[in-house]
Amino acid sequence: MIDILISDPTLRDGNHAVSHQLSAKQVAIYCEAANKAKVPIVEVGHGNGLGASSLQVGIALESDKVLLETARKNLSNSKLGIHVIPGFATIKRDLQLAIDIGVDVIRVASHCSEADITQRHISYAREKGKEVYGVLMMSHMVSATLLVEEAKKMELYGAEGIIIMDSAGAYLPNSVTEKISALTSSLNIPVGFHAHNNLGLAIANSITALEAGATILDGTARGFGAGAGNAQLEVLVAVLNKLGYNTNIDFYKILDASEIAELEIMQNIPVIKSESIVSGLAGVFSGFSKQVKRLAKEFNVDQRDIYFALGEKKVVAGQEDIIIEVVMEILKKDKHE
Amino acid sequence: MNSLSNSTFIQQDCERSCTDVELLRPLSNKNILITGGTGFIGKWISEMIIYLNKQFGFNTKIYLLARDIETFKSEYPTISKNVNIFFIEQDVKYISELPSDINYVVNAACSPDSREHVSQPLKTIDTILKGTSAVLETSYRLPDLENILHVSSNYIYGNVTKLNQKNIFESDLGVMECNSIHSAYGEAKRMAETLCSIYRNQHRLPITIVRPFAFIGPYQKLDKPWAVNSFIREALIGGNIRILGNENNVRSYMYGSDMAYWMLRILSVEYTGEIYNVGSDEAISILELSKLITKLFNRNIEVTSRYTKDNHNKIHSLVPDISKAKSLDLTNTFSLNESLARTIKWNQLFNNVYS
Incomplete structure (x- = not known):
């Protein structure tokens, strides 16, 4: 054994x-x-x-x-x-x-x-x-x-x-x-x-x-x-x-x-939410989820877009400050379109 | 209360290792430069010269060249305050002029710590290649130079397991994966030997190469991640011994004072241009080594092994053939058991971390 x-x-x-x-x-x-x-x-x-x-x-x-x-x-x-x-x-x-x-x-x-x-x-x-x-x-x-x-x-x-x-x-x-x-x-x-x-x-x-x-x-x-x-x-x-x-x-x-x-100890039992599926596909650190959710809500941006953009940038843990940059880029792009 | 001083302890070791003083006589009234002089090799050669000067009136002078002399002076006052020891604080890569009275050079710069080799591979290569190049170029201008002892490494043998033989001869050459960060030290050491051969051939510089294997003894830092150091350290701090990797791998260990005597004997040989393995041929498996260490402590020490199943059948042996050194009347005067016991005792008596 x-x-x-x-x-x-x-x-x-x-x-x-x-x-x-x-x-x-x-x-x-x-x-x-x-x-x-x-x-x-x-x-x-x-x-x-x-x-x-x-x-x-x-x-x-x-x-x-x-x-x-x-x-x-x-x-x-x-x-x-x-x-x-x-x-x-x-x-x-x-x-x-x-x-x-x-x-x-x-x-x-x-x-x-x-x-x-x-x-x-x-x-x-x-x-x-x-x-x-x-x-x-x-x-x-x-x-x-x-x-x-x-x-x-x-x-x-x-x-x-x-x-x-x-x-x-x-x-x-x-x-x-x-x-x-x-x-x-x-x-x-x-x-x-x-x-x-x-x-x-x-x-x-x-x-x-x-x-x-x-x-x-x-x-x-x-x-x-x-x-x-x-x-x-x-x-x-x-x-x-x-x-x-x-x-x-x-x-x-x-x-x-x-x-x-x-x-x-759990407020909620973990389930695979839609944004988690997207972050998994995009290869983004799971620890980003709270901040992505908060910023998506604050700036009215689709979380899924944020995750895929973060994935393209290959961000890693400790680079949480890039999330807001990504949100701004998405807003800027949306504005131009 | 311990009345034995560090100096007495070390001098006792030198006395035992120095089996034939007359063989070292060519070094008397001569001056030796050691690059990387504050490392394990430099300290032990200094101690051996101190012994020879004191007991046999050799009147040999040592220049220790290193980057950080002040720390060394405060940590090793018995060596640094000796009247025959002098210091040159400089990076070996940038030396361009040396005291003209130097007769012998021991080129021992560059740490053998494998952690540094992978964390700072470019620095490792730089120190070995630029350092060796600077030493050879500068030595070329020394008017009374008699020999350069270039300290290479057993790493140059690469993977010799495939050669399917027990001990490693100086003529053996295994494969080395050159396209790997982990080969930085070994490949640089190989290239440094090539540099030596060029200076020997084109400038007729007297150069002898030694390839050290594993050492143990006083002055060796137990924080090094090598098996024997880790085992002794863990036993000294009251823990258990953890074998990492294949417990059947085979190693051998040479005691510090034996190493110093060998280095000086090889430095003083009449015919230069040779290559010698420096180490012990008393082979032992890592598991047996751990058991030997546990027997030297008065408590039960558990030994556990951690390894990957994939590599458990591949036994890696790193033991030198030393018949060439034996032809110079060199022997290991300390058995492995004595080397371990002496190392443990020295750390208990004189190393503040463990005493």
Whole structure:
């Protein structure tokens, strides 16, 4: 039986779905439930990770310190994980604090073509003895060859596994196979996949990733995450059990945890809305959805036009300020027509 | 209370490695320049010369050339305050004039840290090629030059796994994927060897090349992402050992003072123009290495492995054949177990991070 490592970012990616307004109480409730289910890694924090609370990507309700300390108190079976994007998170101000609080797993992320920026953060976390992974976001945007080159950099920096993110929910299964196969045949360390559900393929793509050699998967309760959400964790566990993979997660208890999550932390259960389908097709980061929706309403522009224009510009997370530029360009174009 | 000083610890190592002082006698009353002088190789050669000067009256002078001398001086006062050690603060790429009393040159500039090679590939290539070129061109004008020891790398061997043999000979050459950012260091090191051959042929410069393999010992920073460094670091900070990649891969490790003695012996050989592997031929799998390290600590240390299934059957071996060095009466005086024990002890006693 093959062991699959499951990481659960319900309390991190899910924070995107509520504009980073998860409270300490909600974190405590879900951590307790996930801990009972023996979820291997529970990821906690602002949607864009440690140190990201800002006007640009959204002010979080709680500080990193409060979120992590609360999670730490409620996790004993599960490891406490964080998502770290260098630029948002500094080593001295943020990473050191998180390590002092007692995080177990540090996932250092960059845009898929910019692994260079992760060197210092990965090295620092390894020096402190932490379990460290490299994460390549928006991985649909580059070729398998480039993805391998960037992943190999992270491996050299000291990453213990590489996770590629389908941040836009844009992958089709054949692309998952191509990229995961390229990574597993080139790297010496385990490979993982983080799915989004914009095209309704999150579970299918996750399983495709396993069949191509991945051994790490991300999933969230009820799929709670940015845009159309992630691979639905309880479904993922059920499917993995049926396929004969081992996750060490208690199935009944993860079903209970997802019920609790639905009741206690979700304003809305993620569904694949029309704009999510469009953003998936356009290959735009799911975390943009709130701002696109707000600006579309404010300027009376069709969201779908915004997504396709953003896709053409190949925008990435952190470039939220381009959304307004795109809106202005659409207005200008409409005026001329 | 520890009464052993860092200086005594290191000098004990030098004494053991220095198996035949007379073989190094050509270096007495001579002056040696080391580029990249503040790195692992520079520190250990300096320590060996300090030992030879003190115990055997060699009266050898060392010039350490590096970009950041001040930090080095504050971190390594025993070396920097020695009366026979002098500093030249300069980027190796831009040297155009050197003290005219230099007799020997050790060209060891450029970090072997693979993280830097992929993050800053252009800088890596620049340092190796422009640096080597500047060293050779400037050395050409030294009136009393006797030999240049060019420190190349085992990276130049490329992928030798396909050669299907146990240890790597100096004559072996594996393939290297030139169309890859990950080949920046290896390809530049190959080109630097070609530069050496050009200067040797066209300018009759005396040049000997060494190809270092893996080293361990005091002065090696444990933050480097290499297996042995990571294992020792994790064990020292109270954690468990995580093997990343294939646990069956095979490596070997040479102790720092042995390396210094070898470098100086090869530097002082009468006939230049040769190439020597510098390393240990005591091969060990990564898994066995981790177990060896756990036995050196008085606690239970868990060892786990993480790897991709695809590459688990491909065993990569990186162990030098050292018969050529043995012909110069060179041996590894420290066994692997002793090297590891000594490295751990030094870090516990003298490295503030782990003591």
